[in-house]
Structure formats: structure tokens, C-alpha cells
Amino acid sequence: MTERPLIAVVDDDESVRESLPDLLHMFGFATRAFGSAEEFLASGCAGEVRCLIVDVAMPGMSGDELQHELKRRREGIPIVFITAHGDEVLRPRMLEQGAVDCLLKPFSDTALLGAIKAALKVE
Secondary structure, eight states: OOOOOEEEEEOSOHHHHHHHHHHHHHTTOEEEEESSHHHHHHHTOTTTEEEEEEESSOSSSOHHHHHHHHHHTTOOOOEEEEESSOOTTHHHHHHHTTOSEEEESSOOHHHHHHHHHHHHTOO
């Protein structure tokens, strides 16, 4: 049996932290959910995570600040950003900074799965 890739969800919205892992489990992934970037960093699981789904705007450390901190720590985790506050400038900026994708809430299951597959480099 092959091990299921671990996907971490980092979002301050409790409904997202509850619903996304359920969806990801249906797609065949293992998941862990965190209510903040700080909570994710303190968990010590960054080395196990194959893809990070991160809200852009959170209290405390933002999603892009988390991305910068992971780069500083030399943790090369592919990141898919999700946001309810997107504009025409945000997505290109996030992609330019190295994100795999930046999805505007509400996004489709298909869009999320496509972004995760791109992050994991699978078909």
C-alpha cells in the first residue's frame, strides 16, 4: 500500500478547516488542518507536508508571510493559496512569488484538485 501524500490546510476560517480536509480525504490525501500560520510552523510537520493550502489573509502571520518564512527555513513545500479577497493584482503576484496556484473562494473541487496535482507533479 502506498502512503497517501500529506496536505496541510492553513486557514483561520473554521468551516474551511472542517470541509477541505473532508474533500481532500475523498481525493485520497492525508490531511492536517491548522488555524494559523504560527500553529503550522509550531507543529513541526513541515518536513512531512507535500502540499500546503493556505489562506492569504489571516490574523497574525499572513499566507504570503508564511511562504517567506518557509523559504527562509529552506522548506520547499509547494503552496496553493486560497482567498476570498482576490483582485486582478493578487493572483499574478502570488504566482510570481512561487505559488503553484491562487484560487478565489468559492473555488470548484476540480480547480482545487488540479492545483494539488500540479503541486505534487502528478497527472
